[in-house]
Amino acid sequence: MQTAVSVPQEEEKPESRRRRRLPISFILGGLAILGAVIYLVYANTQANAVYYFTVSELKNCSICSSQSVRVAGVVQAGSVVHNDQQQQISFVISDGGHSLPVVYSGIVPDIFNPGITVVVEGHYTGQGPFQAQMLLAKCPSKFQAATPGP
Amino acid sequence: MYFSDIGIISLILALGFAVFTMVVATLGATRELPQLVASAKRSVLTVAFFLILASAALIASFLTHDFGVSYVAQHSNLAMPWYYTASAFYGGQEGSLLYWALMLSIFSAIFVFTAKRAPTVLVPYVMATLMGIETFLLIVLTTVSNPFVRLPVPLADGVGLNPLLMDPGMLIHPPMLLMGYMSFSVPFAFAVAAMITGKLDSEWLRSIRGWMLAAWSIQTLGLVLGAWWAYHVLGWGGYWGWDPVENAALLPWLTATAFLHSSMVQERRGMLKVWNLSLVIASFALSIFGTFEVRSGIINSVHSFAYSAIGAYFLAFLVIVIVFSIGLFIFRLPKLQPEQEFDSVISREGSFLLNNLLLVGAMFATLWGTLFPLISNAVRHETLTVGPPFYNQVDGPIFIVLILAMGIGPLLAWRHTSTRALRRNLGIPALAAAICAAVLPLLGIRDIWANIAFAVCSFSAGAILYEMWRGVRVRHRHGEPYLFALYMLFERYRQRYGGYLVHLGLVMLAVGIIGSHFFQVQQDAVLKPGQKMDVAGYKLVYFGNIDRTYPDVEILTAQLQVWHDGQLQQYIYPGRQLYARFANQPTSLISITTYGLTDLYVFLANWNGLSEATIRVFVNPLVPLVWLGGIVMLLGGIICWWPQRRKRLVSVIVPHTEKEPASERVGAGAVSGGEGALAPPSVESIIGHSDGSKAEVAPGREGTLASPPVGVLSGVPENDEEATT
Numbered sequence: 004m005q006t007a008v009s010v011p012q013e014e015e016k017p018e019s020r021r022r023r024r025l026p027i028s029f030i031l032g033g034l035a036i037l038g039a040v041i042y043l044v045y046a047n048t049q050a051n052a053v054y055y056f057t058v059s060e061l062k063n064c065s066i067c068s069s070q071s072v073r074v075a076g077v078v079q080a081g082s083v084v085h086n087d088q089q090q091q092i093s094f095v096i097s098d099g100g101h102s103l104p105v106v107y108s109g110i111v112p113d114i115f116n117p118g119i120t121v122v123v124e125g126h127y128t129g130q131g132p133f134q135a136q137m138l139l140a141k142c143p144s145k146f147q148a149a150t151p152g153p
Numbered sequence: 154m155y156f157s158d159i160g161i162i163s164l165i166l167a168l169g170f171a172v173f174t175m176v177v178a179t180l181g182a183t184r185e186l187p188q189l190v191a192s193a194k195r196s197v198l199t200v201a202f203f204l205i206l207a208s209a210a211l212i213a214s215f216l217t218h219d220f221g222v223s224y225v226a227q228h229s230n231l232a233m234p235w236y237y238t239a240s241a242f243y244g245g246q247e248g249s250l251l252y253w254a255l256m257l258s259i260f261s262a263i264f265v266f267t268a269k270r271a272p273t274v275l276v277p278y279v280m281a282t283l284m285g286i287e288t289f290l291l292i293v294l295t296t297v298s299n300p301f302v303r304l305p306v307p308l309a310d311g312v313g314l315n316p317l318l319m320d321p322g323m324l325i326h327p328p329m330l331l332m333g334y335m336s337f338s339v340p341f342a343f344a345v346a347a348m349i350t351g352k353l354d355s356e357w358l359r360s361i362r363g364w365m366l367a368a369w370s371i372q373t374l375g376l377v378l379g380a381w382w383a384y385h386v387l388g389w390g391g392y393w394g395w396d397p398v399e400n401a402a403l404l405p406w407l408t409a410t411a412f413l414h415s416s417m418v419q420e421r422r423g424m425l426k427v428w429n430l431s432l433v434i435a436s437f438a439l440s441i442f443g444t445f446e447v448r449s450g451i452i453n454s455v456h457s458f459a460y461s462a463i464g465a466y467f468l469a470f471l472v473i474v475i476v477f478s479i480g481l482f483i484f485r486l487p488k489l490q491p492e493q494e495f496d497s498v499i500s501r502e503g504s505f506l507l508n509n510l511l512l513v514g515a516m517f518a519t520l521w522g523t524l525f526p527l528i529s530n531a532v533r534h535e536t537l538t539v540g541p542p543f544y545n546q547v548d549g550p551i552f553i554v555l556i557l558a559m560g561i562g563p564l565l566a567w568r569h570t571s572t573r574a575l576r577r578n579l580g581i582p583a584l585a586a587a588i589c590a591a592v593l594p595l596l597g598i599r600d601i602w603a604n605i606a607f608a609v610c611s612f613s614a615g616a617i618l619y620e621m622w623r624g625v626r627v628r629h630r631h632g633e634p635y636l637f638a639l640y641m642l643f644e645r646y647r648q649r650y651g652g653y654l655v656h657l658g659l660v661m662l663a664v665g666i667i668g669s670h671f672f673q674v675q676q677d678a679v680l681k682p683g684q685k686m687d688v689a690g691y692k693l694v695y696f697g698n699i700d701r702t703y704p705d706v707e708i709l710t711a712q713l714q715v716w717h718d719g720q721l722q723q724y725i726y727p728g729r730q731l732y733a734r735f736a737n738q739p740t741s742l743i744s745i746t747t748y749g750l751t752d753l754y755v756f757l758a759n760w761n762g763l764s765e766a767t768i769r770v771f772v773n774p775l776v777p778l779v780w781l782g783g784i785v786m787l788l789g790g791i792i793c794w795w796p797q798r799r800k801r802l803v804s805v806i807v808p809h810t811e812k813e814p815a816s817e818r819v820g821a822g823a824v825s826g827g828e829g830a831l832a833p834p835s836v837e838s839i840i841g842h843s844d845g846s847k848a849e850v851a852p853g854r855e856g857t858l859a860s861p862p863v864g865v866l867s868g869v870p871e872n873d874e875e876a877t878t
Contacts, residue, residue: 028498033510040514043547044521051543055526055536073538087761090679110677110758110769113388113729113741114317124540 058098067127080117104132112140157301160210167203168291174284182277194265201258221307224300230313247300254290256335271360278346316732316740322382330375334440336368341437348481369409370790377783388741388756390771395544397452400523401443408436411512414505423492434478441471497569504562515551560613585615603671614660651793658785668775689772692716698763707731711766727757752776
């Protein structure tokens with residue numbers, strides 16, 4: 004019958020030998036790869052990081068006309084206007100505090116509707132609407148914790 | 154009495170038995186009482202029984218339209234077809250947790266039924282760990298996330314499932330991915346058991362590898378299905394968006410892949426024990442972390458799932474798991490010494506280490522990108538995000554180097570490869586890569602990165618196919634027809650050839666990704682009847698819209714002709730479905746037609762009455778290879794995992810023998826139950842996978858045989874990774 008906490012059988016090597024575990028070539032190679040990966044991550048984070056604001060924070064933004072930023076908010080009912088000649092859509096998003104008019108040309112996702120949360124990425128000069136280049140709508144909440152009404 | 158009452162009672166009983174199992178299994182192990190361990194085994198089966206009962210109760214509530222149950226009312230209605238109604242079982246928060254608990258109990262039951270294959274010492278602790286995880290899930294299910302909560306007043310009709318989710322892809326993708334996440338629990342349980350008992354030998358490795366292969370295969374399927382669903386339903390022309398939820402599924406897959414490779418180093422040479430344990434624990438921790446991230450709303454994602462208190466429970470569980478694992482780890486650390494040392498970078502071990510470093514590097518990079526909003530918020534008090542360009546530019550190069558390593562690795566020998574062998578083995582693959590690099594620019598492909606990527610893929614594909622060809626050729630010389638020889642190779646050397654198949658699948662996947670990433674063409678057009686649109690060699694002629702109304706849904710499609718190479722190919726009908734109950738939420742019918750290896754993807758963006766349509770067309774080259782590659786990978790994973798029957802002994806005439814205790818050679822513990830010795834004869838191996846190195850028999854033995862042992866004609870031990878070294 005084997006004991007629960009047993010000594011593994013292949014532990015025959017005496018503990019006294021303290022040899023070098025890893026040849027230098029391994030260490031150098033490993034460091035090179037790690038270095039490359041870290042460099043890739045660092046460089047691309049710098050290049051690709053995009054500010055993520057709430058609507059309220061956007062009002063105080065000074066860099067938003069020169070850099071692309073992301074804003075999240077809920078689409079307000081009654082604010083959606085389709086402009087078919089110019090393939091544009093304009094709507095207003097809000098985070099409960101402030102509202103922000105948005106203008107977007109491009110394909111609108113199926114889920115887009117008043118009441119859903121969207122994330123737009125684009126530029127904002129402080130006047131006029133937010134010029135969105137990208138529109139992401141949140142997937143229907145499968146796990147909605149809402150209670151259904153009659 | 155309602156079905157939901159049965160459900161609640163079953164959950165509570167399951168919880169009770171899960172706790173019982175933990176106590177009894179641990180007692181049985183520490184006090185050496187096999188009766189207690191047997192009782193624990195039966196208790197695991199009881200837990201599974203009650204969870205099956207609870208799940209059946211929930212499905213029955215759905216199918217009988219019991220809208221008194223809050224969960225049923227939220228996720229179904231009278232008009233839904235029965236298969237979507239039944240699938241709503243795992244469509245919501247509470248139900249998906251019940252599904253998770255159910256799957257865990259079934260896997261635990263499978264473990265109990267196959268417990269004879271696992272080392273006896275480990276069994277009680279594996280059961281205890283699995284039931285520990287089960288206890289956590291059941292506590293959550295019976296307290297904060299109960300699917301059987303009843304409404305004070307039953308509704309006449311339920312809310313129903315969102316139309317976007319009523320789709321065949323949605324029937325299978327979530328349960329597969331949930332099962333994948335869950336399946337990492339079993340290797341973790343084995344790791345915990347190993348740390349408690351100190352038994353980390355080849356028998357343990359064999360068991361844990363099998364379960365990790367299963368988990369990896371399921372997770373692969375879940376990922377591919379998710380990508381497939383996104384491509385066919387969402388309409389943005391792509392299949393992977395580097396969304397936090399997608400990344401959450403990828404992370405444990407990366408560490409699992411790393412483990413499947415580094416475990417071979419431990420199997421062969423008894424090294425990397427600490428590293429392997431860390432990978433198994435990390436895979437499980439990442440799967441829990443993924444669930445936590447997805448359900449807590451802490452990271453903003455387009456897959457929004459409920460923001461409820463449940464996130465806190467998962468975070469707490471994650472912390473407990475990590476602390477517990479690290480504690481055990483430190484306790485066991487003295488016994489985790491490696492048995493041998495690394496010799497040379499130019500070796501199989503070296504390539505596996507490279508593979509692991511790259512995979513773990515990709516995992517950390519992806520984790521960094523996913524958590525970046527939190528990190529930047531914590532450090533700079535500003536929230537920043539990174540999008541697909543970040544992931545593409547960081548993970549892309551890592552994966553290309555990984556594919557290169559994948560091609561070189563199998564050509565290297567254990568411990569050290571001579572340059573002569575290297576040159577001999579790399580010749581054909583390098584030739585393939587050179588041909589590819591020369592030909593593609595002539596065909597018009599100018600992008601330097603795409604060319605490099607394609608060349609690397611041809612290198613690896615060339616290496617794999619060449620190895621397979623050599624094996625077939627050798628067997629053919631001994632009288633087998635080619636195809637039969639190939640089948641026999643897969644039959645005998647499942648681990649090696651299954652691995653080749655997985656690698657081939659990955660190369661196909663990579664080619665598909667490269668094609669669609671670099672060469673996708675997108676064009677929009679607003680068309681009136683008779684107007685046409687030209688894009689990338691395809692011509693689309695628009696004829697008008699067709700509007701069909703059914704009782705529950707209105708389907709509007711645009712009718713288009715597709716012309717290619719001057720010939721009419723077919724009519725396509727991209728459109729939208731508008732459900733009566735979800736008037737503001739049309740779902741798309743995307744028309745995807747495949748011509749050779751290119752997809753023509755047409756999405757109806759907008760329409761005006763019956764005589765105007767705005768369509769967005771993507772021409773996606775090589776995307777079919779993504780799906781094909783995924784299937785091949787899955788197939789390879791299943792072949793690798795397929796347990797080999799214990800071989801019978803076949804007598805072999807040996808010219809001269811070096812009798813050795815063969816129990817060392819078959820040290821995998823495969824020949825348990827005393828099947829006796831296989832005298833390794835010094836007959837020439839008839840598989841020509843030689844890479845010109847010294848024969849390495851088993852951990853600890855330094856080249857005692859002059860020629861490699863035969864694995865072909867006689868019974869092959871289960872770690873039949875290769876006949877020669």
